[in-house]
Amino acid sequence: MATTSGSEPQMIPANDSVETIVVWPDLIRIASEQLFEQGWAVIANAIPPDLLRALQLELQERDGAEELYRAGIGRGSTHQVTGKVRGDRIAWLEPEWPAAAAYLALMAQLQAHLNEMGFLGLADFEAHYAIYDLGSFYRRHTDQHIEVSVLGAGRRIVSTVLYLNDAPWPSDGGGELVLYPPEQATVNICPEGGSLVVFWSDTIVHEVLPAQQTRRSIAGWMRTRGSELPV
């Protein structure tokens, strides 16, 4: 268990040390329990292999069509693109894209279950494909943007990341996701293809270490409903 405090990071290298579940209802239950218990969850082989393949191909296709662009930080007037903070290229998932639609449907089920368990008021899910090219990283941050409440948009409550890399991810591949859960040991997560990570958007500080090879993922956020008018 990772709930012990201490300075030794918990390493989550590959599939054998993590829960492996392809039955979606079981995945939902276990991911939700872990999230509420420790603030984060990691599930290996979280989606059916054919969906993983379809997502990989769809990302490849979108990238080939040059639809990915350099991601920025912040929202509204504070939005800026700076390679000092993050270096990934992204494309927001569209429901018309078949593989994306199948993934969004799965995440809607997880979102509904989290609402039932925790009365979280999660109203929608936004997600983007991401490619971290060689040397790209994302510095320490949390995913809940303070400025969003000023704009009246929904707040990010639950962060999700599904990795689309070909397994196995090599030990010298870099690109680990490092979580810094409050009062727990640091968690180092290898971006193994098919692994799903879920964590609280407001409290879990995290970073992506420089990728030593191309690193692919879908990052997504479950949000509360925004108000129609800016507050």
Ligand SMILES: O=C(O)CCC(=O)C(=O)O
């Ligand atoms: O790709 C990851 O492991 C995490 C990405 C992330 O933190 C983000 O996009 O906000």
Ligand SMILES: [Fe+2]
């Ligand atoms: Fe993040």
